[in-house]
Amino acid sequence: MSKIATREAYGKALAKLALENEKVVALDADLAGSTKTSEMKKVTPERHFDFGIAEANMMDAAVGFALNGKIPYASTFAVFAAGRAWDQVRNSVAYTNANVKICATHAGLTVGEDGATHQANEDIALMRAIPNMTVIQPCDGIETEACIRAIADYQGPCYVRMGRFAVENINDNPDYKFEIGKGVVIHEGTSPVLFVATGLMVQEALGAIDLLKEKGVDPTLINIHTIKPLDKELILKYAAASNLVVSLEEHTVIGGLGSAVAETLVAECPRRQLFIGVNDVFGESGTPKQLLDKYGLSSGKIAERVLAALK
Amino acid sequence: MEDLKKIANNMRKNIVKMVHNAKAGHPGGSLSCTDILVALYFNVMHIDAENLHDVQRDKFVMSKGHASPALYSVLAEKGFITYDDLMTFRLIDSNIQGHPNMLECPGVDMSTGSLGQGLSVAVGMSLANKLDKNEFRTYCICGDGECDEGQIWEAAMAAAHYKLDNLLMILDHNGLQIDGRNEDVMNNAPLGAKFAAFGWNVFSVDGHDIEAVTAACKAAEQVKGQPTVIIAETVKGKGVSFMENQAGWHGKAPNDAELAIALKDLGGE
Incomplete structure (x- = not known):
């Protein structure tokens, strides 16, 4: 079985999706090389927006994009997306039911050497508690690509949790089908x-x-x-x-x-x-x-x- | 212009009436931004019944969401909601929530309440308009106390970085916040100089002069390559004798006797 980190699969999937769907925009907070939105920036630079190290502003700017008809994919590490910007996610993203796709990478312990400050072990709980929020965690690269496409067609806020660590492509079979809400x-x-x-x-x-x-x-x-x-x-x-x-x-x-x-x-x-x-x-x-x-x-x-x- | 003054006065009456009726709400900061809203909704922004539900058009974000009585009052003057709606403010089952909910109330372009977030949303809207190369503009009212929030300055940085000349912020500079005077609670002066240092074009006007606010908004449309903030000098509680310049009227409802005085100050029923 081949291995790929879900964040790597995300970058590739977002780049493909952006070429197919003009409404897709990406927002990042000075971590494009790590969250892999840099892949999308290579192909559609005019639709990739960096907000610097300012996650709260990025999250609310994503709401502005969504309310004006875009499909924003807002990315940073999970600890910042769900933690630092929680109030923005709750009050501006979810309360308005805005079509914002929060794609958080570097979730969990397997962030590794960076240690506890960067290991988000609480983000599912934080996001799950917010009304209107859909919470997704793909298990491999194949599921990640399918998920990134599916959430573009879904109307409403989503939190997608991805990792830094390479994982096996478990779903590498012709019958695999991804449907939001279906195990x-x-x-x-x-x-x-x-x-x-x-x-x-x-x-x-x-x-x-x-x-x-x-x-x-x-x-x-x-x-x-x-x-x-x-x-x-x-x-x-x-x-x-x-x-x-x-x-x-x-x-x-x-x-x-x-x-x-x-x-x-x-x-x-x-x-x-x-x-x-x-x-x-x-x-x-x-x-x-x-x-x-x-x-x-x-x-x-x-x-x-x-x-x-x-x- | 006399008609607009009448509209502003009528809004002020509705603001005190709805807060009185709800027995809760924020009259001080609503009365301070009333004239600004009249200028925006009647002289500046292109928002009407025909385009109200368009995804793309001029948009308004009331970042200081607690001034919802002022926002609802101007939406009523525009005919987007009714006087009867206003009298359900803060009551159970109402679409006129304590803080504005865009999913419930027609004409509310963004739900706000947690301070410091609206300007960032306006930045996103302005970026979307730039991307689409359209002529729509985004307007945002922030409070001076609200500028204590660090996120305001994150948004200010981004707006200048992306040269958002299609974004206009109006700062309701009434000098007071819940716990007292800005300079006593958290001295964030000089706000105009701070925005200038962040790369913004800065105008200053009398925030109760509808003509002057209108002129500044029109002048801002001619500024290219940078966002504009209009520092609107205002009086908290403007128009109601006992509320003017009193921090205590930030978030307090008048009782029956106080309502009578307020309405008398505003020229009767």
Whole structure:
């Protein structure tokens, strides 16, 4: 399987989309080389706007573009998009239901060496709590390209969460189809264990399933790219046949995918749930692989925790 | 011009009446920007019933969203909403929210309330107009206290960087904010010199002289290659004797007796 970071796939997809759709504009805050909107700037420089290191202004300027009929893709690191500009996202983007596409990169621990200040582990919770907001996290490059196209056709604000770290192209099959709000069954297992994963944790979950199979456990894996609105129907269908649900996210266990899954299950199909995520702590510097392992998000650590839970 | 003064006076009556009726709201900063709104909506901007729902046209952003009574009052004078609508201000189930909601109220071009954001939105609208090479202009009223917000200066930097001569900001310079005088709460003077240093063209006018505000807006249309800010010198609570220059009337509703005095100050019912 080939590997590509979702931010790399974003840059390429945005460049293609901008050539096809004149309404598309890109906004960045002095990080175009990192968020990869620089790819779009190469082909349509007149529609790429840099706002300097001023994320609040960029986010509200995106609203102005949207209200005048453009489709703005506003990009910066997740920690700034969802954190620093939260008030702008809430009051100007979401309250007006503006057609702004917030494409945040460098989410989660796998930002790596930059350390805790740059590792957004709270952004899903922050964005999910805002009315009108759609929250999406593609799990690979193929899903990223499909997502970037789909949100252009969708009317309303979207938060797309992407990473710096290269991930496997899990969805590399001819039947793959991306639909906002629809989960993807990646693996149909034989054990009554359900994995619900998002973003690069889909890759880690697949690795964990390989390890678990050696121990006689074969979980089902659902990829939830759209965290809000959540594909409740799909999750409930598979949860009903499971006695352990495992949520997996590169994000704090407070308020993210795990919480969204639990909110659904507890109301309609209560199940024991194992929350794999960052346990209410800040990250630190390290390589992405080291960090995933240290914070319990690597395939090996997931398999260990699932086996312990099944004892 | 006499007609416009009558419109402004009528708006002031409606402002105090709607705040009285709601038992809450912001009369001081609404009365200070009333004449500016009359100049914009009746002499300067091309916004009418025919183009009201167009995605692209001249647009107005009330960045100091708490001055919503003034905005609603001018929208009523334009016929976009009714007097009856005004009397639902801040009440449950109303489309006339405490702070303007563009999805509910016809003629509101941007929802505002969290200070410091409107100018940035106006920057985005102006950039979109530049990109489309159209002649539409974007207008934005900010408060002087609002200029405490760092985002105002982010927007000011961007507007000059992108040479947004299709953007006009009017600063409602009434000298007061919630906790008192600007210079006592947070001295952000001299605002005109600051905008000039950021690369803006700066005009100063009497913000209660509708003719002068109009002339400055027209002069701004001739300025090329940079955005313009009009520093409008105003009086907070203008037209109501006991509210004038009183920070205490920033966000407080008049009682029945005070309403009677206010209406008398404004020439009766």
